[in-house]
Amino acid sequence: SQKIEQNSEALNIQEGKTATLTCNYTNYSPAYLQWYRQDPGRGPVFLLLIRENEKEKRKERLKVTFDTTLKQSLFHITASQPADSATYLCALDMVVSSASKIIFGSGTRLSIRP
């Protein structure tokens, strides 16, 4: 079955640096991959979607790449700020009982220290 792995449980970096989070998956390649942000005590909030035929997508300080050969997506936050501290979840589509579903990784907790 499809499995998603997000790099470390926690990532701690200095303000101003680029944070890079990893999402790896097994088995077949998804058609879409999404990234969500989740703050403590709140529900996830959508950030970006990238399609399998797109290598890169940007939104302000965020950049997502999608490498179907490596079965990996990288999520970058440039010029990181303490306000970027949160848990980031990747999600991808898979087929379950002949129906397409979205499955989520367990997330990476990012802390940006001033």
Place this chain on the structure above:
Amino acid sequence: NAGVTQTPKFQVLKTGQSMTLQCAQDMNHNSMYWYRQDPGMGLRLIYYSASEGTTDKGEVPNGYNVSRLNKREFSLRLESAAPSQTSVYFCASSELGGTQETQYFGPGTRLLVL
């Protein structure tokens, strides 16, 4: 727009008690979902409703039932709560249920089963 709302925010149950978690969305979305989130496990799909009048099992449906009351409301029922059902429950909705769509999440219900 309130988006996705959930009640209650927090609940403590004793083993064997029953309860219903309520979810409503005001975005006129067709599809609604129930997830549970446990530490290190990510979001796991319990049940979903692709459209009004239909419901289907997700990854972890055992011990739960759902009702799609109308287009706005999707409830999750625990008939006989067990400690293993201690978790944070999130309701989500999307416009048509496609895997390329954004899912909009509620704030969550924190459930503790003693």
